Amino acid sequence: MHLPPPDPGLSPRTGYTRAHWEGAADALLAAVEPYATADRALYHLPGPRPSWSGRLSDGLEGYARTLLLAAFRRDERVLARYADGLAAGTAGVWPRIEDRGQPLVEAASVALALRLTRAQLWDRLDDAVRQRTAGWLADALTARPWPCNWELFPVTVGGFLASVGHEVEASRAAVERGLERIEQWYVGDGWYTDGDGRKYDYYNGWAMHLYPVLHAWLADDRERLATHGARLSDHLAAHARLFGADGAPVRQGRSLTYRFATTAPLWLGALTGHTPLPPGETRRLASGALKYFLERGAVDSHGLLTLGWHGPDESVLQGYSGPASPYWASKGFLGLLLPADHPVWTAPEEPGPAEREDAVTGLAAPNWLLQSTRSDGLVRLHNHGSEDVRWDPYYTRLAYSTVTAPTSSNDDSPDNSVVVGGDPGRTGIVPLGVGDGWAASRHTAAGGTAEVTSLVVARGAVEVRAHLVTGAAPGTPVRVTGWAPADGVRTELVPVAGLSANHADVAELTGGTGAGPTLFVALARLTGEPDPAPLEELVTVEVDSAQEVHLQWSDGTRERFELTPRPARLPG
Structure with a gap:
């Protein structure tokens, strides 16, 4: 991956700037394009496949998770390719969204991407494509999720559909139902369990906080943003301490192949104004994690994210890990939603907790x-x-x-x-x-x-x-x-x-x-x-x-x- 030269003046600890994040996003998006089907509805990335998911589901996962990256990057040329895939996918290619099925997960990425790029993507689609897309997504409103962070996928879909006026009552009901269900798992100090029991890991940041806070921010729901934003801020005080001076996150929990998705809550706090961290520390922690993985084999010779931690590593995988699973790392590029003149991009890097x-x-x-x-x-x-x-x-x-x-x-x-x-x-x-x-x-x-x-x-x-x-x-x-x-x-x-x-x-x-x-x-x-x-x-x-x-x-x-x-x- 070819990135710009380091900028030691602005970023004395990592050398990374917004240009490095943009370059990494562009490289990752370019690398997956050859693996798209001719109609661009599916991305069949190489690698082992879960026995239960199926080829169509895996291909949808490749489309949805890389679409999320394209949405954060907001490159209209790339989004046009995904518009073609949306038209084909909703015309009968994509599997239906059913109870506790993988398409429910990917529907959330599709819906969030469409909500973030409404002017660049959704508003430019033919009306027939919009209707088919809304119809496909609507099954997520009633599909039964697993009792964990999956409860937030109908929330994310419902938030988007309500914003475009599709099945508004059912969409709002899905939002209320999902947010109510995660309340039982909030234990205070910015921490959720990922379902019943005591499951604490990075899902707190890249799911349990990400979806509710983004929904409230996009919906301009000030009351909910105040509540969930305060929780996010509390969480970030501890989350910032989970990164070493070399940028590595603590290697604990499941789905570690998402790698620098651990940076998503850092950016989210800056984006919504709910963070205890100064802008220079936010970027230093996030850039440190991105650099850590890029320099240690997370991307292979074809420019693809591998199933693993540094390079390929089966020990960090779960039964649901498929070829496109690592692309939930796309959440780590959330910071690109912040304008180039935002302090998180312009402030000099400050040391993280492990350095201080x-x-x-x-x-x-x-x-x-x-x-x-x-x-x-x-x-x-x-x-x-x-x-x-x-x-x-x-x-x-x-x-x-x-x-x-x-x-x-x-x-x-x-x-x-x-x-x-x-x-x-x-x-x-x-x-x-x-x-x-x-x-x-x-x-x-x-x-x-x-x-x-x-x-x-x-x-x-x-x-x-x-x-x-x-x-x-x-x-x-x-x-x-x-x-x-x-x-x-x-x-x-x-x-x-x-x-x-x-x-x-x-x-x-x-x-x-x-x-x-x-x-x-x-x-x-x-x-x-x-x-x-x-x-x-x-x-x-x-x-x-x-x-x-x-x-x-x-x-x-x-x-x-x-x-x-x-x-x-x-x-x-």
Whole structure:
């Protein structure tokens, strides 16, 4: 991909400007064009296909997700090609929108694109094409979505159809129904779960906030924009901390092949005026993520986005991932809706949180602890509240970072785990709170026969990890693992209580349960520093018979934590 020369004056950290974003969008749109059918209704991109979706659905996905990119780019020549595809697709080529079918997802992208480019695209279509398009989209108003972020796809379609006067009553009803349903998943502080349970990941930004805020902004619904905009602003305060200094997002959750779609809520806050971030920081974070992926093989030799993280990588895919799935990354180009003279494009870049300070930030809603270090720009996410066993290992590990990838769920030694009796599972996660530099949770293990209460205390790059195992038979083997290896960083795991290292590679420690509750404690570190001080010099840990953990940091600060009955920081 050929982009303009870097601009170190305006963008001293990434070199990227609006011209780079435009160049990347143009290159991605040009690369997919050869894969369009002759009538331009379908885009059959190369790659493995989900067994359940079908070729027509996959081709529609290619059309819809790249149309969304074209809508953000607003190049009328490109939009004219998609107008041809719209005329053909709605003439019987595209599959119908049905309950819980993939076309419902793609209908939302088509509707949003048409709403954003009404003057350039919709208003120029023949009336017959407009009627066919509205008729095809209208099935989304009553199609049953999966009970998760899918509830917002009828909202997006309904918002567009109401704006053009098609089935207005039914369209408004779909909007109200979908927005009402996601209310039950709002947990405060700018966080939603992606459906029932405790599913926290990037869907908060690229779906749960994106669609309601854009709908309210486009509809000039000031009351809803105030409500959803305030939630977005709250969310961005934490979201900004999920990017490393190199631009990498934390590698946690599902659908990670959408890559720089993680930047969509950053742009959305600037677009609607609901963000706590200064314009230069918004662009720095977004450009950093785009640059991170473009420089690491996200685009192949044909200019196509691959199914993976850097390059092709099956470990980040789900069963629904098809050849065109990565093009939901188009959402990351939302910033192109902002005019060229907007401060988000003209302000000098400002450093992101991981570049400014060492910070340990507790997020109460997902029960996460975010740990970042300025010296190496790494971000670590300690997960004590997010769970979706369908997508293990990207939900159920104790920690994730911007530089490491979780090991396979079939791996004998899964990273960042407590393995009780040979069972690496972590289910039934119960958040037990976050505080000043700590987070805790409880989960079931050993096939449900044991319970593990876990506490992490973080300071700088140092982590103290404590695990209290109850309910296991005496002598049950326990393994505690640390960070997975990664290029350019150092991973450490040092035994403190109940554990020992059996070999030079201390990424795994072993121990065994006693006759009652047994406490296991280790020091861990993930760092990009070439020669860090030994962990034992930075913190001293002692454990007493009351299942309390006593810490003394190198600056003399003392802390005391109780593991039973519920982890908590004690005075003194």
